[in-house]
Amino acid sequence: MIELINVTKKFGTFTAVDDLTLTVKAGEFFGFLGPNGAGKTTTIKMITGLFAPTSGSVRVNGIDVQAEPIEAKKRLAYIPDQPFLYDKLSGREFLYFVGGLYRVDKTVMQERIKEIIDQFEIGSWVDRRTEDYSQGMRQRISIAAALVHRPKTIVIDEPMVGLDPRSAKIVRHTLRSQVKSGTTILMSTHSLPVAEELCDRIGIINDGRLVFCDTQEQLQADKAKYDGKFESVFLEVTKQHG
Amino acid sequence: MNPLLHIAAYKLRAFVKSAFDLRPAVLIRGLGSMLVFGAFAYGAFRLSFTLTEFILEQTRAGLFLYHQFISMMLFVFFVAVNLGNIIVSYSTLYRSPEVAYLMTKPVPFVQVFLLKFLDNFLYSSGTLFLIGFMVLLGYGTYFRHEWHFFIAVMLVVLVPFMFLSASLAVLVLMAIMKAAGRFGFRTVMGGLFVVYALIIGVFFQYSNPVALVERVQHARLTAETDIAELLPGFLAYLPNQWVADFLHALARGEGARALGSAGILLGAAVAVFLVVIFVAKRFYYRSWMVSLQVQSLALAPYNPHRLHLIDFRRGHGFAPQVEVLLKKELFSFLREPSQWIHFIVMIVLTGLFVISVSNLNLRLRVVDVQILTYLVLFAFGGFMTCSLALRFVFPMIGLEGKQFWVLRGGPVDLRKVYFLKFAIGFVVVLFIAECIAFASNIPFVRFSGRRPLLLWFGVYEAFWISLAVVSMNLGFGAVFANYNEKNPIRAASSQGATLTFLFTLFFLLVHIGIVLLPLVDYFTSLFHFTRFDLTRVVVPGTALAVVSMLVSVFALAVGLRAARRDF
Numbered sequence: 001m002i003e004l005i006n007v008t009k010k011f012g013t014f015t016a017v018d019d020l021t022l023t024v025k026a027g028e029f030f031g032f033l034g035p036n037g038a039g040k041t042t043t044i045k046m047i048t049g050l051f052a053p054t055s056g057s058v059r060v061n062g063i064d065v066q067a068e069p070i071e072a073k074k075r076l077a078y079i080p081d082q083p084f085l086y087d088k089l090s091g092r093e094f095l096y097f098v099g100g101l102y103r104v105d106k107t108v109m110q111e112r113i114k115e116i117i118d119q120f121e122i123g124s125w126v127d128r129r130t131e132d133y134s135q136g137m138r139q140r141i142s143i144a145a146a147l148v149h150r151p152k153t154i155v156i157d158e159p160m161v162g163l164d165p166r167s168a169k170i171v172r173h174t175l176r177s178q179v180k181s182g183t184t185i186l187m188s189t190h191s192l193p194v195a196e197e198l199c200d201r202i203g204i205i206n207d208g209r210l211v212f213c214d215t216q217e218q219l220q221a222d223k224a225k226y227d228g229k230f231e232s233v234f235l236e237v238t239k240q241h242g
Numbered sequence: 243m244n245p246l247l248h249i250a251a252y253k254l255r256a257f258v259k260s261a262f263d264l265r266p267a268v269l270i271r272g273l274g275s276m277l278v279f280g281a282f283a284y285g286a287f288r289l290s291f292t293l294t295e296f297i298l299e300q301t302r303a304g305l306f307l308y309h310q311f312i313s314m315m316l317f318v319f320f321v322a323v324n325l326g327n328i329i330v331s332y333s334t335l336y337r338s339p340e341v342a343y344l345m346t347k348p349v350p351f352v353q354v355f356l357l358k359f360l361d362n363f364l365y366s367s368g369t370l371f372l373i374g375f376m377v378l379l380g381y382g383t384y385f386r387h388e389w390h391f392f393i394a395v396m397l398v399v400l401v402p403f404m405f406l407s408a409s410l411a412v413l414v415l416m417a418i419m420k421a422a423g424r425f426g427f428r429t430v431m432g433g434l435f436v437v438y439a440l441i442i443g444v445f446f447q448y449s450n451p452v453a454l455v456e457r458v459q460h461a462r463l464t465a466e467t468d469i470a471e472l473l474p475g476f477l478a479y480l481p482n483q484w485v486a487d488f489l490h491a492l493a494r495g496e497g498a499r500a501l502g503s504a505g506i507l508l509g510a511a512v513a514v515f516l517v518v519i520f521v522a523k524r525f526y527y528r529s530w531m532v533s534l535q536v537q538s539l540a541l542a543p544y545n546p547h548r549l550h551l552i553d554f555r556r557g558h559g560f561a562p563q564v565e566v567l568l569k570k571e572l573f574s575f576l577r578e579p580s581q582w583i584h585f586i587v588m589i590v591l592t593g594l595f596v597i598s599v600s601n602l603n604l605r606l607r608v609v610d611v612q613i614l615t616y617l618v619l620f621a622f623g624g625f626m627t628c629s630l631a632l633r634f635v636f637p638m639i640g641l642e643g644k645q646f647w648v649l650r651g652g653p654v655d656l657r658k659v660y661f662l663k664f665a666i667g668f669v670v671v672l673f674i675a676e677c678i679a680f681a682s683n684i685p686f687v688r689f690s691g692r693r694p695l696l697l698w699f700g701v702y703e704a705f706w707i708s709l710a711v712v713s714m715n716l717g718f719g720a721v722f723a724n725y726n727e728k729n730p731i732r733a734a735s736s737q738g739a740t741l742t743f744l745f746t747l748f749f750l751l752v753h754i755g756i757v758l759l760p761l762v763d764y765f766t767s768l769f770h771f772t773r774f775d776l777t778r779v780v781v782p783g784t785a786l787a788v789v790s791m792l793v794s795v796f797a798l799a800v801g802l803r804a805a806r807r808d809f
Binding site for chain 2: 048070087096101
């Protein structure tokens with residue numbers, strides 16, 4: 001579960017996120033959309049503790065990220081939009097590295113990493129150094145690493161960038177099955193079809209404010225008001241507040 | 243337009259934009275930097291002036307011997323610039339994404355080479371030029387040289403001297419890359435270290451400054467021609483000797499001889515540069531291709547079935563987070579050639595220093611000379627400690643790079659990451675600093691009839707210096723961290739790094755100020771055969787510990803705060 005309560009983030013005089021209140025329920029797949037520079041990544045960085053909010057509070061599974069960052073992060077997995085990895089480690093070493101950070105027992109970790117390598121079909125190159133990886137390979141390792149400690153909540157920024165169709169399918173399937181098993185996911189994306197396909201609820205942020213937040217059922221009704229396309233809804237709500 | 247000039251114009255434009263950034267925060271930072279650089283430059287000037295005055299007037303070493311000392315210092319400088327350029331050029335000429343990009347464009351390979359070579363030379367030599375010029379100013383002011391002396395020396399001596407060193411470095415580098423394709427990178431580098439160690443060893447074996455002074459005193463020589471007879475013949479072929487000869491000739495008012503020395507140096511610099519262009523034209527692209535091959539060999543996948551001694555899959559008895567963080571640091575270091583190569587180079591240089599210093603035979607029973615010798619050895623050891631910390635500790639936080647999100651987003655207390663890096667840096671730097679301190683003090687123990695006081699005090703000092711210097715480098719490294727810079731050498735030669743280096747040198751000066759009085763007392767009592775009261779080292783010893791701790795706590799706190807900034 002993720003809760004943002006009156007969260008504001010300012011950079012000097014610029015307000016990137018403006019009094020944002022949002023709750024993503026346990027076991028929910030939430031799509032977080034918005035135009036470039038709307039405040040999606042800033043919001044995500046506040047959830048994951050990379051940015052401190054100027055005001056307001058962020059809770060992950062009931063734990064305040066600013067007050068108890070370690071406890072909050074133990075239950076969280078973050079997959080950034082740019083999957084920078086430690087260049088000198090191999091993919092497998094990186095998985096072990098992340099597992100160690102989350103204090104996963106070594107025997108358990110070995111089993112999980114084996115499963116993950118099979119699940120993501122990365123066995124043929126996982127022992128090469130990550131500096132030799134393509135964008136898609138890095139993305140797959142980054143997503144795979146997020147699952148090593150079996151997180152209760154996943155925050156994922158642009159998961160499909162650079163993935164080939166087969167990898168994208170694996171990722172979509174993995175994320176859906178995580179939600180089925182009770183994991184909460186907040187996913188930021190520019191891909192409207194992906195959001196429509198995967199998410200239970202979709203929020204759109206524009207100029208740092210949440211301008212749209214509906215379930216799939218309500219979204220269908222909204223689409224019907226325009227030309228039946230989600231794209232038109234998106235353009236309309238972001239235009240009104242743009 | 244010539245592609246070289248076209249690219250250079252754009253690089254210049256980018257440089258001017260960043261250099262003349264008029265935002266208030268940048269201006270204030272720039273002003274602060276200028277003040278620190280200015281103070282340091284003045285310090286270098288005063289030191290050079292005072293040292294020249296002291297050696298020529300107090301120790302009465304004479305012009306010829308003094309310039310021989312300068313020649314020896316210049317030799318160390320030449321080798322340091324040369325080795326530094328080999329390492330930096332490997333990163334910029336063979337591993338830079340910019341080179342890979344330009345190689346895909348219709349730009350002649352030799353022009354890509356020249357662009358990176360000159361870029362490299364200018365980028366990494368700025369501070370050295372500043373220091374060199376200020377030292378020269380101090381030296382020249384003592385001799386009351388006219389203003390045109392300084393300009394002439396900069397243009398026809400200092401620049402060609404460093405340029406010659408850098409040109410030889412890229413020639414060696416291209417040879418390394420060619421040989422690496424056949425014999426393997428590690429083998430070639432190993433061979434190169436042996437060759438350089440031999441060169442330095444042979445040089446000091448045959449031109450040991452202390453041995454020279456002893457021979458001069460022993461033979462009671464005074465005429466310069468007689469002293470010159472004691473010098474080995476090969477010195478006449480070395481650039482450091484040409485510079486020393488030039489300065490010596492000018493000091494004696496022998497303009498024609500000075501012109502001759504400068505002519506040889508300039509001619510050699512131009513000739514070697516022409517050879518560099520010729521070799522680069524024929525060979526740079528091929529050697530670049532070899533480097534790709536060498537790098538891809540280094541990237542060969544591990545056999546997942548083979549469990550290495552240090553392996554992420556294996557437990558080593560540490561807490562899980564500490565264990566993976568340690569292994570990550572170790573692998574990141576050992577798998578980055580510019581890191582371990584530079585480390586070995588510095589260890590070799592330190593080793594040579596330690597060996598040659600521990601064999602020094604001090605004989606002169608003059609307080610001033612002994613103090614000067616002690617301070618020179620102390621300063622050199624301190625300088626090496628500061629350089630080591632600057633090169634390897636300063637970039638530690640910045641090198642986390644964009645992948646810092648893994649730690650910042652994970653359930654890791656950042657203090658743990660920070661202090662683990664501190665512990666690694668401190669242990670390594672402390673070990674080397676203690677070796678240097680031990681070796682530097684052995685001659686004094688021998689000289690004083692096996693009284694170990696200076697030795698133990700040196701070991702004590704090395705501990706506090708290491709603590710403060712490592713803390714400053716880690717802390718200020720976090721403050722000035724550039725997470726976009728992946729090249730550790732460039733990170734360690736950035737403006738923030740240079741400022742940090744100056745701060746550490748200033749700390750060394752403060753340190754010298756604290757220990758100077760008891761040192762004078764110690765040598766005076768030694769030569770006057772009076773008892774030295776041990777309590778006289780208690781106050782400076784305590785002051786040293788307090789100052790070092792305060793500096794350390796301040797630097798670490800500032801750095802931790804900076805590392806916790808929004809990422």
